[in-house]
Amino acid sequence: MIATSERVELVEYAESLAQMVLESDIVEQYQICLYKMQNNKETQAKISRFVKLKELYEEVQRFGKYHPDYKKVMSQIREYKRAMDLDPHVAEFKLAETDLQYLLDEISMYVGGAVSKNIKVPSGNPFFDNGSHGSGCGGGGSCGCSA
Numbered sequence: 001m002i003a004t005s006e007r008v009e010l011v012e013y014a015e016s017l018a019q020m021v022l023e024s025d026i027v028e029q030y031q032i033c034l035y036k037m038q039n040n041k042e043t044q045a046k047i048s049r050f051v052k053l054k055e056l057y058e059e060v061q062r063f064g065k066y067h068p069d070y071k072k073v074m075s076q077i078r079e080y081k082r083a084m085d086l087d088p089h090v091a092e093f094k095l096a097e098t099d100l101q102y103l104l105d106e107i108s109m110y111v112g113g114a115v116s117k118n119i120k121v122p123s124g125n126p127f128f129d130n131g132s133h134g135s136g137c138g139g140g141g142s143c144g145c146s147a
Contacts, residue, residue, distance in 0.1 A: 021107070026099050033096040037089040046087050050080040 021027060037043055057077045060067045067073075084090055105123040112121035 017107070021103070024103070026096075026103050030093075030096040030100045033089070033093040037093045040089050043087050043089040046080070046084045047090070050077075050084045053077055053080050 053073070053076055056069075057073055060070055060073045064070070085094075101124075108121050108123060112119040
């Protein structure tokens with residue numbers, strides 16, 4: 001591949017965009033929340049307890065309701081997940097993670113739109129997917145869209 005000044009400029013813009021994202025308040029908040037979550041002993045104990053039970057849960061899922069510990073494991077997994085999700089450090093991290101994902105989705109849509117209006121940019125976010133039909137509804141217009 002021959003390097004042209006246009007390609008070099010494009011790479012420089014991409015690197016500049018990446019640097020702006022890394023230096024953003026959203027990424028800073030994400031890193032702070034991740035650090036708090038990873039360095040809190042109580043939070044890590046809840047996460048560890050949930051992960052250990054999740055392994056047992058996967059084994060129980062293979063047999064379904066016929067597994068002898070099915071009811072016990074199913075109720076415990078919900079209890080442990082709730083305790084983990086309600087932990088302030090985990091909740092704060094999940095919010096920061098969602099904000100970062102939103103930023104990355106938005107950037108992807110802008111970059112994809114700069115290439116073509118019809119480019120498919122999967123974001124996993126219905127807010128972004130609805131406007132462009134980029135990921136496609138797959139219904140042949142049955143959803144009421146004009147795709």
